[in-house]
Amino acid sequence: MNIQPVVRDAATAAFFDGAARGVFLLRRSAESGEIVTPSAEQDSVGNTDLDWMEASGRGRVVSWAFVPQRVAGSDSPVELTIGVVELDEGPWWWTQLVGVDRDAVAEGLRVRAVFPKSGPAETDEYVPVFAPVADESAGPD
Amino acid sequence: MTELGKVYGRSSSRFAAEAARLAVADAGLLLSDVDGLLVSAGVANDVGLGLQVELGLRDLAVLTQMQAFGSTAGAMVQYASMAVEAGMAEVVVCVFGDAPLAEGSGAGNAYSDGHRTPAGWAGIQRSTGAVTPNVLYSLAARRHMLRYGTTSEQFGAIAVAQRDWAVLNPLAQMRTPITLADHQNSRIISDPFHLFDCCLVSNGGVAVVVTTAERARDLKQPPVHVLGWAQSHPGTRLRRNDDFGLVTGAARSGPAAMAMAGVTTDDIDIVEIYDCYTYTALVTLEDYGFCGKGEGGEFVSTPGNLGPEGKLKMNTGGGQLSSYYMWGMTPLSEAVLQARGQAGARQQDRNELILVSGNGGILDHHSTLIVGS
Numbered sequence: 001m002n003i004q005p006v007v008r009d010a011a012t013a014a015f016f017d018g019a020a021r022g023v024f025l026l027r028r029s030a031e032s033g034e035i036v037t038p039s040a041e042q043d044s045v046g047n048t049d050l051d052w053m054e055a056s057g058r059g060r061v062v063s064w065a066f067v068p069q070r071v072a073g074s075d076s077p078v079e080l081t082i083g084v085v086e087l088d089e090g091p092w093w094w095t096q097l098v099g100v101d102r103d104a105v106a107e108g109l110r111v112r113a114v115f116p117k118s119g120p121a122e123t124d125e126y127v128p129v130f131a132p133v134a135d136e137s138a139g140p141d
Numbered sequence: 142m143t144e145l146g147k148v149y150g151r152s153s154s155r156f157a158a159e160a161a162r163l164a165v166a167d168a169g170l171l172l173s174d175v176d177g178l179l180v181s182a183g184v185a186n187d188v189g190l191g192l193q194v195e196l197g198l199r200d201l202a203v204l205t206q207m208q209a210f211g212s213t214a215g216a217m218v219q220y221a222s223m224a225v226e227a228g229m230a231e232v233v234v235c236v237f238g239d240a241p242l243a244e245g246s247g248a249g250n251a252y253s254d255g256h257r258t259p260a261g262w263a264g265i266q267r268s269t270g271a272v273t274p275n276v277l278y279s280l281a282a283r284r285h286m287l288r289y290g291t292t293s294e295q296f297g298a299i300a301v302a303q304r305d306w307a308v309l310n311p312l313a314q315m316r317t318p319i320t321l322a323d324h325q326n327s328r329i330i331s332d333p334f335h336l337f338d339c340c341l342v343s344n345g346g347v348a349v350v351v352t353t354a355e356r357a358r359d360l361k362q363p364p365v366h367v368l369g370w371a372q373s374h375p376g377t378r379l380r381r382n383d384d385f386g387l388v389t390g391a392a393r394s395g396p397a398a399m400a401m402a403g404v405t406t407d408d409i410d411i412v413e414i415y416d417c418y419t420y421t422a423l424v425t426l427e428d429y430g431f432c433g434k435g436e437g438g439e440f441v442s443t444p445g446n447l448g449p450e451g452k453l454k455m456n457t458g459g460g461q462l463s464s465y466y467m468w469g470m471t472p473l474s475e476a477v478l479q480a481r482g483q484a485g486a487r488q489q490d491r492n493e494l495i496l497v498s499g500n501g502g503i504l505d506h507h508s509t510l511i512v513g514s
Binding site: 002003004005006007008009011012037038039062063064065066067068069080082083084086090091092094095096107118127128129 | 258260261262264265266267268269270271275276277279280281283284287328329331332333334379380381382385386
């Protein structure tokens, strides 16, 4: 895993609060019931009455890329796996996939959000990355 | 166009001014004839309205800065054509200048958008690594591979064919032929992309002059007619899009532009396709209808289809992969040279109808032009 430190702003405060307690938050219109990506300010037809909702934090892999990265002060390159995840509630999320075996990544691979701290500073937030689900029947973990 | 490529010590704005002066002189016009100016810059967004003063252009009837990323060049020609048709202006210069390459710094740094992670939403994706065009386009390409069985070797066929064209182009930055093995052995940038799947990064400026057909007849260069155009902006950037990587804005923009010109793919003599990545050219060919959806991989890798001896004359200057990367001005400039019959060793006899594509963002913006000699 290789995460860069990120800090909150007013628009992301609620989302990062959720991440800090291990919950992936999405937004839902009270009027239409449509569930949208957490950065959205409206649903697809313009309703702005969005409430935060706790999502399952689970989804499936839509696409992925293996990205070699040089690490400062080291000769051994690391390889990140960057992916697109379709959340079970519908929205897609561009993210890092962690703990995945290169040969085991596949379209539809079940994954769940985990929330590492993005940096050592107190203001560095917890961010969602996605790891394979070992046992789907085990429920939330 | 100015000197292109690893040309240092000049700002984007200076490249743009130089390109505008060269284009106006090339047309046999004076700067005092210009009454419209559309300016566009690269990622640094550092060519602005000040270009008017730099060029000494007085009392312009049309002036604006445009930004639709790689689709801008095509879009500028569209708006310039409409301004000319409407009688709003008579001589409109469309200019692009960019200087992302710094001496002593790798091309990879030019588009990596720095190391500082911004706060908030933009920072979340950045912090987990889903950042650069290389990564985001490779996610699109992977999807095409998964759905249609497209392979890295098929992407490589485009890289090899375009290098063969670049060998014939003195303007091209990369003129040494490559093989499919060279493509496969080039280093991984963002798997599935190898280095040779990715466009160059270049400094320089390119400009075109748009005027009435009547005025163009008397000018120094053979006129290139703008026969059809369209744009498409899907509006799905980093949002759910079940077509992601599979179908792009080209699927709307291409047929609309061809309909406006009253032509079909069968009529097109030359295609100059935006090829920021090999994959981009492949998916655009499908969306335009030069082959069936999902059949692009087989089409580009079938011997006899691409390259200087191939049936489809695509990216005749080597494209952004091998000639120079001036965003949408790369395909447009090569189309103009071909339409005028000035493409030297790579000149095509059949050059009456040329299709030009532009693509920007992560397949977020598309423009198409049909131009003719």
